[in-house]
Amino acid sequence: MTKRVVGLRREDKNPWERRVPLIPEHVAGLVQDGIEVLVQKSDLRAIPEEEYLRVGAKIVEDLSPCQTVFAVKEIPVSLLRQGKTYVFFSHTIKGQEHNMPLLRRIMDLGCQLIDYEKMVDEKGRRLVFFGKYAGLAGMIDTLWALGQRLEKERIPTPFSSIQRATSYADLAAAEAAIAQAGRQIAVDGLPSALCPLVFGFTGYGHVSQGSQMILKHLPTEIISPEELAALFRQGASPKKDRVYQVVFREEHMAEPKDADGRFELQDYYQHPEKYRSRFESYLPYLSVLVNCIYWEARYPRLVTKSYLKKTPQLRLRVIGDISCDIGGAIECNVQCMDPGNPVFTYDPLTDCVQAGCLTTGPIVLSVDNLPAELPREASREFSTALCPFVAEIAQADMSVGWDACKLSEPIKKAMIVYQGKLMPNFRYLEKFLSHRTK
Numbered sequence: 381m382t383k384r385v386v387g388l389r390r391e392d393k394n395p396w397e398r399r400v401p402l403i404p405e406h407v408a409g410l411v412q413d414g415i416e417v418l419v420q421k422s423d424l425r426a427i428p429e430e431e432y433l434r435v436g437a438k439i440v441e442d443l444s445p446c447q448t449v450f451a452v453k454e455i456p457v458s459l460l461r462q463g464k465t466y467v468f469f470s471h472t473i474k475g476q477e478h479n480m481p482l483l484r485r486i487m488d489l490g491c492q493l494i495d496y497e498k499m500v501d502e503k504g505r506r507l508v509f510f511g512k513y514a515g516l517a518g519m520i521d522t523l524w525a526l527g528q529r530l531e532k533e534r535i536p537t538p539f540s541s542i543q544r545a546t547s548y549a550d551l552a553a554a555e556a557a558i559a560q561a562g563r564q565i566a567v568d569g570l571p572s573a574l575c576p577l578v579f580g581f582t583g584y585g586h587v588s589q590g591s592q593m594i595l596k597h598l599p600t601e602i603i604s605p606e607e608l609a610a611l612f613r614q615g616a617s618p619k620k621d622r623v624y625q626v627v628f629r630e631e632h633m634a635e636p637k638d639a640d641g642r643f644e645l646q647d648y649y650q651h652p653e654k655y656r657s658r659f660e661s662y663l664p665y666l667s668v669l670v671n672c673i674y675w676e677a678r679y680p681r682l683v684t685k686s687y688l689k690k691t692p693q694l695r696l697r698v699i700g701d702i703s704c705d706i707g708g709a710i711e712c713n714v715q716c717m718d719p720g721n722p723v724f725t726y727d728p729l730t731d732c733v734q735a736g737c738l739t740t741g742p743i744v745l746s747v748d749n750l751p752a753e754l755p756r757e758a759s760r761e762f763s764t765a766l767c768p769f770v771a772e773i774a775q776a777d778m779s780v781g782w783d784a785c786k787l788s789e790p791i792k793k794a795m796i797v798y799q800g801k802l803m804p805n806f807r808y809l810e811k812f813l814s815h816r817t818k
Contacts, residue, residue, distance in 0.1 A: 384415050384774045387446030388437075389468075390422035393453040396546075396719045398426040398755040399510075399762070401450045401467070406767040408435035415774050418446055426755035448774050450766075453749070457485045465492040465778055470796065473497065474676070475812030483797070484813055490800035492778050498794040499769070506586075507790055508765045513751035513758035514702055515590025515672060520545040520554050521745050521753070522700030523561075523594070525723050526668055528737035529697045535571055538564040545753035546719050555597055562598035569620035576611045576618030578695075580666040581627045582659075582682060582709075587702055588627065588672035600625050605632045608665045626662075633659045633673075634680055652679045660687050663696060670700040675709040682709045688728035688742070700745040713746050722747045 388407075391397040402410075404427065407417050417437040419429065429439045443449055444461060451468040460466070460482075470493060472483045486493050496508045520542070527539030538561035548554040570577055579595060581588050599622040603611070608626060611618050618624070631643045634655040641654070648655055657680035663669075671682065683699065701710045712726040714733060723745050725738035737743050751758040769791055776787055782798055796806045 384448075385446045386410065386415055386417050386770070386774045387443035387449040388417065388419045388432075389443060389449055389451040389455060390420040390425065391452055392424075392456075394718060394749070395424065397453055397749060397752050398424050399452050399752055400425060400427055400755075400759045401452055401763065401766060402770065403427060403760055403763040404431040404435045404437070406763050406770070407432060407437050409767070410771060410774070411436035413771055415771060418443055426759065447778075450770070454479060454482060457482050460485050460489055460491065462489045463491060463778075464489075465494065465773065465776075467494040467496070467773060469497060470495045472796065472809065473806070475809055477812070480813055483809065486797050487800045487802070491797060492795065492799070493797040494773065494791060494794045495796050496766070496794065498796070499790045500793055501790065508762065508769070509586060510751035510758050510762055511586035512590035512593075513754050513761065515587040515592075516551060516594055517545040517750040517753040518587075518700055518702035518745060518747070519591040519594035519670065520548075520558070521722050521747070521750070522591075522668060522670060522698055522702075523558060525698045525700070525737060525743050525745055528723075529739070529743050530574075532737055532739045535573060537570060537574070538562075538568075544719070544722065545750075551754050551757050555594070558594060559597040565623070566599040566621050570623075572620065574667070575620050576624050577667045578608070578611070578624045578626060578665055579668045579670060580662065581625070581670045581672060582633065583672040583674075584627060584629060585672065585674075588670075591670050591672060591700070591702060592625070592627070595623070595625055598623050602626070605662060608662060612665060628659070628662065632662065633657065633682060656680055657682065657684075659683070663687070663694060664691070666696050668698045668700065669696060669710075670702060671710055672702050673709060675703060675705050677708075679709070681711050684711045685728065685731060688712060688726070689731075692728055692741070694742070696742050698743045698745070702745070702750060704746055704748045704750075706746075710744070712742070713744050715746065716748050717746045719747055719749075719753050 388402055410417055418440045419432045419437045420443055421439055421441050448465040472479045499507045501507055521544055523539055523542045524544050527542050530537050531540050541561055542557055545554055601622050602625045605626055605628055630645055630648055635658040637654060637656050659682045699710055701713045706713055723743050724733045724735050725741055725743050726733050727741040795803050802809055
C-alpha cells in the first residue's frame with residue numbers, strides 16, 4: 381500500500397492567525413502509525429517547528445507529496461492541486477459569495493473537501509470546533525472594551541485594568557487578571573451610576589459557555605430574563621458588589637406573529653417566518669450584550685439599527701458580537717475588525733462607525749477569528765477533537781466510488797465535495813456557484 385502522507389499547511393489569511401489543526405502530541409501518534417506528516421514552514425505558528433521535529437514530523441515548504449492537507453482557514457485558490465483531499469473551515473456552506481471561486485476550483489480539480497463545521501454526531505452536534513475559545517477570547521475583549529468605555533466616561537472601575545486577550549501570555553494570565561478585578565468589585569463595589577450592571581448572553585452553546593466561564597471570575601448573580609425588570613423598579617436595591625448575568629434562549633428572542641400562537645422551538649427552526657423578534661423588550665436593561673448565536677437571514681434580528689436610532693439613550697455600552705455575522709443578528713455590526721483593533725463605536729443617529737471606544741452609541745466587538753487570540757490553548761482542544769478522525773481520513777481510498785468509500789458517518793456528513801462533485805447534502809450550493817459564474 382502507498383505510504384500515506386499528511387500535510388499541515390501554514391496559516392496566512394492574516395497575521396493574527398497562529399492556530400494549528402494538529403498539535404505535536406497528536407502528530408506523534410500518526411507517525412507511530414506509519415503516516416508521514418509534513419509541516420509547512422511558518423514564522424507565525426504558535427507552536428515552534430522544533431516541537432514537530434521532535435515527534436518525527438518533517439518541516440518542508442512544498443506540500444505537493446501530501447494526499448491530504450489539513451488547515452484551519454481557507455486555502456488560497458492558487459495553491460490547490462489536482463485530486464487532493466483538503467480539510468479546513470471552508471466558509472462555503474451558506475453560499476458565501478467570496479468563497480465560491482474556492483469551491484468551484486476544488487470541484488474543477490477533482491478534489492475532496494471536508495469541512496470541520498459539518499462534522500457532527502447522530503444528533504447534529506458539532507464534534508470538531510473552536511467555539512468555546514471564541515467565547516473565552518471574545519469575553520476577555522468585551523470586558524476590556526467595557527473598561528475602555530467607562531474610562532472615556534470618566535467612571536473609574538476595575539474593568540480598566542483588564543487588557544485584550546492578545547496582551548496576555550496565556551488564558552491563565554487573563555483569567556487571573558479578571559479574577560483580581562472581581563475581587564476588587566466584591567470589596568469596593570461598583571459606582572452607583574452603573575448599577576445594576578447586567579451582562580446578557582444570547583444562546584447556550586459552546587460559544588456562550590466559553591463566554592460565561594470568563595464572567596464567573598467576577599462576583600456574579602445569575603437571574604432569569606423574567607427577573608430583569610424587577611431590578612429596575614422604583615425602590616429596588618441592586619447590589620453594587622456584583623454583576624448580574626442573564627442568559628436568553630430562543631423563546632426570549634422570538635415570539636409568534638399570531639397573537640394566539642405559542643412558541644414552539646422546532647416550529648421556530650422550521651418556520652422562522654412565522655415569528656418576530658421580542659428581544660428589544662430586554663435591551664433597556666442590559667449594560668453589555670454578548671451575542672453567541674448562530675444566525676441566518678431567515679431568522680429575526682436581535683438588535684436593529686432602527687431600534688437603536690429611536691432609543692439612543694440605552695444603558696447598553698458594549699455589544700460583544702462573538703458570532704460576528706456582519707449585518708446579521710446585530711444589524712449595527714457593519715464591519716469586521718481584527719485582534720489588534722477589535723472594536724468600533726456605532727453612532728445610531730448618523731449610522732456611522734468609528735474605530736475604537738467612544739462615548740456615543742454602543743461599542744461593537746467584531747472579530748471573526750477570536751480563537752486565534754488564544755492560539756495554543758485553542759489548538760490543543762481542537763486537535764484533541766480532530767485527532768480520532770485524522771488517520772481514517774488519511775488512509776481512506778478516495779479513488780473509489782462514494783458508496784465504496786469506507787468512512788465513518790461524521791466524515792461523510794462533512795464531505796462537501798468528493799471527486800470534484802458536490803455531495804447530495806450540499807447540492808443546494810449549485811445555485812450559488814451558478815450565480816457567481818453569471
